[in-house]
Amino acid sequence: MQRPRNLAARLARTLILWVGGTWLVCVLAVAWYVDREIDVNFDNELVEVSHRMFDIALREYEAAPAEAKAAATPIVAPPPLFAQDEVLYQLLDDGGRVLLRTTHAATASFDVPLAPGFDTSQDWRIYTVRHPSRALYMQVADPLAERREAVMRTLTVLIAALVAVLPLLALGLRHIARRELLALADLTTQVGQRSGSDLRPLQLQGLPDELHTLGEGVNSLLERLAHALQVERALAANAAHELRTPLAAARLRLQTALEHGLDRAEVQAALEALQTLSHRTEKLLQLSRAESGAALARAPVDLARLAATVAEEFWRDAGVAARLDLQLDEALQPPQAQGDVDALAIALRNLVENALRYAGDARIELAVQAPATLVVRDFGPGVSAANLATLRQRHVRHSADQAGYGLGLSIVGTIVQQHGGRLSLTSPPAGATQGFEARIELQR
Secondary structure (H helix, E strand, C coil): CCCCCCHHHHHHHHHHHHHHHHHHHHHHHHHHHHHHHHHHHHHHHHHHHHHHHHHHHHHHHHHCCHHHHHCCCCEECCCCCCHHHCCEEEEEECCCCEEEECCCHHHCCCCCCCCCEEEECCCEEEEEEECCCCCEEEEEEEEHHHHHHHHHHHHHHHHHHHHHHHHHHHHHHHHHHHHHCHHHHHHHHHHHCCCCCCCCCCCCCCCCHHHHHHHHHHHHHHHHHHHHHHHHHHHHHHHHHHHHHHHHHHHHHHHHHHHCCCCHHHHHHHHHHHHHHHHHHHHHHHHHHHHHCCCCCCEEEEHHHHHHHHHHHHHCCHHHHCCEEEEECCCCCCCEEEECHHHHHHHHHHHHHHHHHHCCCCCEEEEEECCCEEEEEECCCCCCHHHHCCCCCCCCCCCCCCCCCHHHHHHHHHHHHHCCCEEEEECCCCCCCCCEEEEEECCC
16 A cells, blocks of 8 residues: 655554554453453352352252152253243262253253363353262353353444544544644745745744754754855955956066067066965965865864974075074973864964064064964064954955955964964064064864
């Protein structure tokens, strides 16, 4: 049978099958219990009847004529006033000879051992009792058909009740399933009404726990998609803004060089413009990676080793090596932080590049401090209080002849934020009359 496509119908059908099956099992269990209890009750009645009839049967036997007692056939007790209430019994001596029996006792098979207690033949339940003081036995028989009929009546009533209630139960369960799944229908409607550009979170008020968890997962996915889309748009906007000028400059320089017979100065200027283009392209890729948080690791990072590695990259330039100092406190335990070593290296490298660009010929310090702090400070002209407030904004220039802090500090701020740290900018550094300091405080 094909399963229904509607979830409410599937749920209702499953509930009906399980409830109906459970009910049927319970009916069978009740029937077994009723059968057992009926047997017990009938047996108790059989014992009580045998005890009452023993004295009556014995008096009838003793009142019979002597020739009847001596006959080979048993004495037949007179029929009762109400034939339907006749008790089938027979009175026997200890040799097994039937002394007295009821009118219809001959139709019963009393082929059971002559011993006190219950026994069962094919159609009868027989109880044998011995006289307390005489060598006489009485056997009373009860038809098993009456017991089976009582069990079948009970079972029929229970099954009929199940059959009668099952349609009402099906309607009720279907109604309940549809009502409880209205929240899922509302969630489905919200998702279906969204366009490809509508990445707002879903409304989850009033949802049950299971659907609320599902909705939170969908909202988390929408948030990641929105973030990825935002990063993509930001990269396009940044690329359009940052690459327009160096591309135009390179094109102009090359055009001028061609018009003047490849003048060396113009070619050199075009090469510098292309180098600026390459530098900004690298920054844009770094910014895109930082904003997306793609594949950021969470592992212990030795900050002293990280600072030394970055410093060694800049010390390859002899002019930079004379200005850049690395300060490590050998007495302290090597500071460590949880993070991505490559991303932190990009952030630190950008701070050193900014210091080299804006400090002129002044000295630059790269320091590692406990518990997990990286500091880059220079003693150049510094930044005014008004400009300091806008340093982290992208594409902001504070000098007509420099590329500006914009992308570099934006990259640093984004990486630090992705690591749950804090970026502090001050000018001048504490204890100095001029200069600029950038401090990255990370989590351990």
